[in-house]
Amino acid sequence: MERLVVFALLTLLHQGGAANVKNLLETVHDHETVVGQNEVTGGQCAVCCPTQPAPSCPAMDQLLLYLSTQDSLQGQLDQLRNRTDSINGQLQQLTQQELAEFQAEIDLKATVEALQATVSSQDSIIQQQAAALQQLQGTLQQIETTNLQQASTIQQQASSLQQVEATLQQLETTNLQQASNLQQQDSTIQQQAAAIQQQASSLQQVEATLQQQTATLQQCATDLQQLQDKVTGPRSCQEILQSGHDTSGVYLIYPAGVISPIHVYCDMDTDGGGWTVFQRRQDGSVDFYLDWQAYKAGFGDLRGEFWLGNENLYHLAAQGGYELRVDLEDFEGNSAYAKYDNFRVEDEGHKYRLTLGAYSGTAGDGMTGASSMFFSTKDRDNDINDTGHCSQAFKGGWWYYYCHMANLNGLYHAGAHQSEGDGVNWAHWKGNYYSLKHTEMKMRPL
Numbered sequence: 001m002e003r004l005v006v007f008a009l010l011t012l013l014h015q016g017g018a019a020n021v022k023n024l025l026e027t028v029h030d031h032e033t034v035v036g037q038n039e040v041t042g043g044q045c046a047v048c049c050p051t052q053p054a055p056s057c058p059a060m061d062q063l064l065l066y067l068s069t070q071d072s073l074q075g076q077l078d079q080l081r082n083r084t085d086s087i088n089g090q091l092q093q094l095t096q097q098e099l100a101e102f103q104a105e106i107d108l109k110a111t112v113e114a115l116q117a118t119v120s121s122q123d124s125i126i127q128q129q130a131a132a133l134q135q136l137q138g139t140l141q142q143i144e145t146t147n148l149q150q151a152s153t154i155q156q157q158a159s160s161l162q163q164v165e166a167t168l169q170q171l172e173t174t175n176l177q178q179a180s181n182l183q184q185q186d187s188t189i190q191q192q193a194a195a196i197q198q199q200a201s202s203l204q205q206v207e208a209t210l211q212q213q214t215a216t217l218q219q220c221a222t223d224l225q226q227l228q229d230k231v232t233g234p235r236s237c238q239e240i241l242q243s244g245h246d247t248s249g250v251y252l253i254y255p256a257g258v259i260s261p262i263h264v265y266c267d268m269d270t271d272g273g274g275w276t277v278f279q280r281r282q283d284g285s286v287d288f289y290l291d292w293q294a295y296k297a298g299f300g301d302l303r304g305e306f307w308l309g310n311e312n313l314y315h316l317a318a319q320g321g322y323e324l325r326v327d328l329e330d331f332e333g334n335s336a337y338a339k340y341d342n343f344r345v346e347d348e349g350h351k352y353r354l355t356l357g358a359y360s361g362t363a364g365d366g367m368t369g370a371s372s373m374f375f376s377t378k379d380r381d382n383d384i385n386d387t388g389h390c391s392q393a394f395k396g397g398w399w400y401y402y403c404h405m406a407n408l409n410g411l412y413h414a415g416a417h418q419s420e421g422d423g424v425n426w427a428h429w430k431g432n433y434y435s436l437k438h439t440e441m442k443m444r445p446l
Helices: 002-014 018-030 058-232 237-242 292-297 310-317 390-394
Strands: 249-253 262-267 275-281 322-329 335-340 343-345 354-356 359-361 438-445
Touching: 237 249, 237 262, 237 275, 237 438, 275 310, 292 310, 310 343, 310 438, 322 343
Parallel strands: none
Antiparallel strands: 249 262, 262 275, 275 438, 322 335, 322 438, 335 359, 343 354
């Protein structure tokens, strides 16, 4: 019986049920009084101790002792397990920490290798920089040497500058003195300038007076020369010819009674020369159909076509006896002339009346009828024709009577023309329907 109980307990213990065993024992112990001495019947066996009380049961005591020991061992085992779990946790933590430290060491090695590479690179750079630094140090030493030289030079220049400043101060003092002197001189100069201006003003007044006096003297000299020329100068082209001038051209003569000398054209070639030309027609370039005032003063060009002027004719003829010559030329190359041994023109008060002497020549007497006639122009009708105005009818200025046998101041028709007597006509040579090519009227002292 005891063997069965032990076997059952061992079986339960083997299954890890120490607690169950203990509970079972307690249950068995509680039911000891109930079971008593009951017997096993009906093929059932009862596990129990003898019903009769006994002081102790050795197997049970050993079992309880074993169970107690098992229980203590189980507690120790649980403690060991807990400690093992704790140690395992600590080992896992330590393992993880070692892994982390190992990884950190690997990372540190990589970092160190990188740093070593960087340091190597930096060493190369540092070596290059060291070489550059050495060069810079050499350059700096050269610069320092140069700076020392420059400093020495600057000191010398500073010394020279001090000397210059001292010299400038002396010069400034001298300049101040000179400025003072200049101010005094300027004041003196201004005073002198004022005096000079006054003198200049006085000189200008004197100069103006001198200029006036000079002009007056020049005018007096001119007047004196004119008076001298009037006294001794030539009065006609003949006197000019007699003085040795035998070339035809423009000259200055001093007729008696004329305030100013006049320019005339002298013909030194025709019929012995000495002729004063007072009329010329040659190309029709000048209009001769003009008024009284124009014929009085004269017009045209002495080297071309012109009329010398009735007032000049009067003064020239008034000097003494003159003769008149008229030279004519046609467009066929033929020429003729007429001469009158007396020629005189009176003053304006007598309407420049014409006086002629005896005729001679080859052109025929075309002007004797005009002798004793007054001069007429388109605005002054002084002819003796009671039925018309000869100047207006025949387009010229002339000594018209009933009207004319010569009209040398008429229109320049240049040869034959249809109108009667209004051209440059000389009736006794070419008639009143032929206008001559060239005419000259000239006078010379007898």
